Every structure is written in C-alpha cells, then in structure tokens.
Amino acid sequence: xxxxxxxxxxxxxxxxxxxxxxxxxxxxxxxxxxxxxxxxxxxxxxxxxxxxxxxxxxxxxxxxxxxxxxxxxxxxxxxxxxxxxxxxxxxxxxxxxxxxxxxxxxxxxxxxx
Amino acid sequence: xxxxxxxxxxxxxxxxxxxxxxxxxxxxxxxxxxxxxxxxxxxxxxxxxxxxxxxxxxxxxxxxxxxxxxxxxxxxxxxxxxxxxxxxxxxxxxxxxxxxxxxxxxxxxxxx
Numbered sequence: 001x002x003x004x005x006x007x008x009x010x011x012x013x014x015x016x017x018x019x020x021x022x023x024x025x026x027x028x029x030x031x032x033x034x035x036x037x038x039x040x041x042x043x044x045x046x047x048x049x050x051x052x053x054x055x056x057x058x059x060x061x062x063x064x065x066x067x068x069x070x071x072x073x074x075x076x077x078x079x080x081x082x083x084x085x086x087x088x089x090x091x092x093x094x095x096x097x098x099x100x101x102x103x104x105x106x107x108x109x110x111x112x113x
Numbered sequence: 114x115x116x117x118x119x120x121x122x123x124x125x126x127x128x129x130x131x132x133x134x135x136x137x138x139x140x141x142x143x144x145x146x147x148x149x150x151x152x153x154x155x156x157x158x159x160x161x162x163x164x165x166x167x168x169x170x171x172x173x174x175x176x177x178x179x180x181x182x183x184x185x186x187x188x189x190x191x192x193x194x195x196x197x198x199x200x201x202x203x204x205x206x207x208x209x210x211x212x213x214x215x216x217x218x219x220x221x222x223x224x225x
Contacts, residue, residue: 004155032211043117044156044203044216051211090155099169099210100146103155 002027004093006104013081014112021076021107023091030096033074035065038106039087047089050074061085083113117217119204125223126194134189134220138206144168145187146214147179148203156203162187191222199224 007022025031035047048059055067065076074091091104118137126132138145144163148156158171162181181187185206191198201221205214 034213036216043218044205046213046215049213092155094211096211099161100158100171101148101156101205101214102158103148105153105155 002093002095002098002102004091004102004104006089006091006107008107009105010108010110012110012112015083016080019076019078019081019085019109021089021091021109023074023076023104025072025074025091025093025102027072027093027095027102032094032096033065033067034092034094034101035059035063035074035076036090036092037087038090044090047076081109081111083111085109086111117204117206117215119202119217119220121220122218123221123223125225127225128194128196130194131190131192132194132222134191134202134204134222136187136189136204136206136217138185138187138204139215142206142208142215143185144207144209144212145181145185146205146207147187147189148205149173149198150201150203150219152200159189194224196224198222 003026005024033050036044037047050057050067058064090106092101120135146161147159150156160170161168165181176192178190201219203219204217207214
C-alpha cells in the first residue's frame with residue numbers, strides 16, 4: 001500500500017536557520033510529488049511539485065525540494081527561514097496510475113523571531 | 114478569480130444523522146476531490162469526481178457518497194453519522210489527472 005512518512009511532527013527553528021523537512025514514500029511505480037503548506041488560518045497551498053525532469057525543484061518563497069528516487073525521498077529545504085514561514089507542511093504523493101493524493105501526517109514548523 | 118469555496122464552514126450534528134457538504138471548484142477546473150482530515154493527521158482521500166462520475170474512491174465506507182453536477186460543483190453526503198466522522202472535510206479541484214489540486218478552507222464537522 002502507498003504511504004508517506006514525514007520524519008518530524010514538530011520543528012522549532014530560529015530566524016535565518018536552515019531548514020530541511022524529511023519525506024519518504026512507499027510506492028512501486030512512477031510518482032508525482034508535492035509539498036503543500038498551510039499557514040495559520042489559511043487553506044492548503046501548493047509549495048512545489050515534481051513530475052519529471054530535474055530532480056531539484058524550486059517552489060515559492062525560496063523553498064526547494066530534491067527527489068532522490070533511490071531513497072524514495074522528497075525532502076524540503078530552505079537555506080534561511082523567516083518568521084513568516086511558521087506553518088504546517090505536508091508532503092503528498094500521487095502514483096502515475098492513481099488519482100488520489102496520499103499525504104504525510106504533516107510537520108508543524110515554528111520559527112522563533 | 115474565485116478559488117475553491119466550501120459550505121458550510123462549520124456544522125454540528127448528532128450520531129445517526131445525515132449531512133451534506135458542498136463545494137464549488139476553482140474557475141476552469143473540472144475535477145473535484147474530497148478529503149477527510151482528522152486532528153493532527155494529514156488528509157485522507159475519500160473520492161474524486163470527474164464528468165459527474167466517481168473516478169476513484171479511497172478506503173471509506175458506503176455511508177460516504179458524493180455527486181458532481183454539470184457545472185462541476187460537488188456534494189459530499191455522509192449517512193448514519195458516527196462520532197469518528199468528526200473531522201475537517203476538504204474539497205480540492207484540479208484541471209486534469211495528476212495536476213496540482215487547489216484546496217478550499219474546509220468544513221469542520223462535529224458529531225455529538
């Protein structure tokens with residue numbers, strides 16, 4: 001069965017620190033990969049996506065993620081976080097023969113000013 | 114350009130009742146997916162509608178049913194409500210299979 005695992009449920013960082021949020025998935029075929037973000041009081045928004053091609057994808061607000069096929073991973077990174085990055089981050093996977101998004105449990109990120 | 118809109122925002126029901134939640138997709142989108150998000154968890158896929166038909170279904174009982182209308186809007190119906198159905202119900206729309214989904218704010222359903 002497909003599954004997505006996010007390594008940390010809560011992460012606390014200071015402003016300007018570097019960020020890496022882990023995401024591993026379990027699926028036997030080709031996948032589309034997504035990171036979504038939910039800012040406090042707002043709906044889920046797409047941060048970035050990977051469909052094919054360059055495994056290093058760049059998203060909005062300075063975020064990037066790297067797809068490592070051999071490790072079934074799609075980790076999210078940002079070199080220098082800001083207070084406004086405080087949010088919950090979700091990794092999601094969609095198989096190529098599947099229409100449903102399979103989600104991780106989310107990581108709550110708190111940035112201390 | 115209107116995003117995904119859901120109604121109502123909040124709903125309180127008692128066990129055994131039935132509920133209908135509504136969703137209008139983002140303008141130009143033809144595919145609607147429904148998710149259930151329990152507290153502290155990621156969304157769980159319920160089903161997806163395209164061309165007024167259920168295209169795929171997640172691991173949810175038949176108490177959960179849906180409908181898509183010719184204007185692409187959609188409804189989620191839940192019968193015989195259980196306490197465990199208390200959750201945030203999210204609607205997402207997209208244009209085509211595998212494309213990024215745009216989410217509404219959700220309907221918070223509480224079962225007493």
